[in-house]
């Protein structure tokens with residue numbers, strides 16, 4: 001039986017979702033196991049950070065997920081200040097058998113960073129950074145960041161040293177979930193994924209120990225204060241793509257820095273899908289864009305975006321490329337893009353190059369949505385994926401999906417280049433990442449007033465499955481909620497080793513989240529579509 005809830009906000013939704021996923025945990029309202037108010041206050045007093053409850057304004061600020069349909073209600077939010085705080089939270093939760101959720105930015109597309117009735121460990125306030133220019137591990141230096149940093153802050157920091165770093169395109173994404181899931185960047189074709197640039201990691205494990213892991217050792221600070229070192233590197237490997245919220249709570253990341261290019265050139269070009277005269281050009285435009293991508297020099301990276309919404313002046317839909325060139329305007333690699341700049345100029349909405357000085361100069365122009373609502377899906381497109389049937393599929397979705405309720409759109413991040421030089425099993429990301437040319441994330445979005453459009457998950461799951469058939473694997477950080485064979489789709493032939501490591505480091509599945517390594521035992525099998533209807537608290 002599932003225990004009842006004492007908190008008013010924790011309505012039916014809590015009971016049902018808790019029963020599905022974590023019935024062995026102690027939830028609010030179960031007086032046989034739940035900590036008393038006095039015990040909670042003692043715990044709070046012991047933290048350097050804070051502990052917020054639902055009646056406090058700080059709770060309201062931190063509880064909302066960026067993907068608003070997944071906002072859930074932890075019984076309290078611990079705003080931690082350092083690894084010792086995180087350790088205290090883990091030990092407290094273990095003592096009372098509480099469910100924990102781990103959140104840094106709350107950007108996760110599946111709501112993996114929150115859970116009803118949990119103790120949420122919130123790391124967003126840990127944002128110290130330290131650049132070291134005299135690194136023995138990397139000639140261009142390194143940066144150590146507490147995991148609550150967001151990327152724009154880090155870009156600004158390293159720019160002071162004339163360096164760049166592999167990070168997210170969005171300013172508000174944090175390094176934690178991003179890096180642990182793989183991490184792609186507009187510069188990944190030049191410098192690889194975030195995990196390829198990760199030098200070291202500090203992590204609080206499921207038994208509350210603090211470890212420092214890198215590619216040659218794991219140093220453990222035990223609960224009794226003694227320190228031991230082993231040459232075991234499996235937890236470091238698992239952290240390089242195995243996903244957030246699974247192997248431990250990361251408190252610090254150390255990354256390689258790279259020298260800046262003499263210049264960064266941006267190329268932006270947009271076409272409608274249907275011209276004002278009714279001519280459908282989406283197919284021809286996308287086909288051209290994909291042919292350009294196939295042979296592109298690694299100096300170019302960035303995004304292909306498309307959306308099926310009405311456009312200006314009687315046009316409909318759009319395809320936009322937003323590419324960045326790591327190098328000077330005068331180079332032949334930059335001139336490679338002229339073939340696209342000159343492609344059917346009469347069809348273009350706009351098309352131009354911009355001379356930028358640095359990556360930061362380019363990156364500050366990116367805009368983040370504060371909140372969004374959409375059903376996300378992903379596929380890792382390989383060279384052979386870019387045939388006419390893919391183009392036909394995408395154009396068809398773009399043109400037919402749009403109603404007054406929802407619209408299909410996609411963002412394809414360009415991959416390849418240096419990413420291909422890392423072995424399929426050197427990191428734990430899906431091996432398909434190492435041969436892919438694009439991570440295509442699509443979304444069926446809907447008006448925020450349409451939270452009850454419950455046909456969407458079914459529709460999204462169907463389209464998502466069709467889409468994934470074009471590629472090899474999916475990016476777990478940008479994938480759908482109903483991926484049936486998610487183990488295979490997210491990690492491919494790296495899954496077995498990840499699961500072995502999970503069993504060894506967290507045999508009780510203390511850390512668990514939806515479609516995360518090992519979650520088949522705590523979250524049942526995916527594919528039930530009722531969770532949106534189970535969120536009446538949002539209504």
Ligand SMILES: Cc1cc2nc3c(=O)[nH]c(=O)nc-3n(C[C@H](O)[C@H](O)[C@H](O)COP(=O)(O)OP(=O)(O)OC[C@H]3O[C@@H](n4cnc5c(N)ncnc54)[C@H](O)[C@@H]3O)c2cc1C
Nearest residue numbers: 104105106107108112169170174176177178184244245250
């Ligand atoms: C607007 C937007 C732009 C994006 N752009 C990119 C991009 O350019 N490149 C890219 O690769 N991805 C991108 N993503 C996807 C992004 O990588 C994922 O959303 C990622 O999960 C975000 O991690 P987070 O820590 O910020 O989010 P959260 O929602 O806080 O956490 C995500 C997951 O990691 C876990 N987690 C959080 N903190 C920790 C921690 N300290 N230790 C261990 N686990 C933790 C959570 O429990 C959860 O499972 C983008 C997402 C959004 C919404």
Ligand SMILES: *[C@@H]1O[C@H](CO)[C@@H](O)[C@H](O)[C@H]1NC(C)=O
Nearest residue numbers: 124125126127128149150153
């Ligand atoms: C860093 O975190 C502190 C709180 O710990 C906060 O006051 C500050 O605004 C944060 N800085 C940035 C740039 O996010």
Ligand SMILES: *[C@@H]1O[C@H](CO)[C@@H](O)[C@H](O)[C@H]1NC(C)=O
Nearest residue numbers: 221222223224225226227228
């Ligand atoms: C501390 O704990 C570790 C791990 O449990 C153990 O191996 C070690 O012997 C302990 N050291 C001391 C001094 O108690």
Ligand SMILES: *[C@@H]1O[C@H](CO)[C@@H](O)[C@H](O)[C@H]1NC(C)=O
Nearest residue numbers: 328329330352353354355356
């Ligand atoms: C960019 O700078 C180069 C010279 O370095 C110049 O030839 C070119 O016209 C400039 N392009 C734009 C779009 O300003």
Ligand SMILES: *[C@@H]1O[C@H](CO)[C@@H](O)[C@H](O)[C@H]1NC(C)=O
Nearest residue numbers: 403404405406447449450453
């Ligand atoms: C969508 O548009 C149709 C026709 O204009 C209208 O009848 C319907 O109520 C709209 N649906 C929603 C959810 O707004």
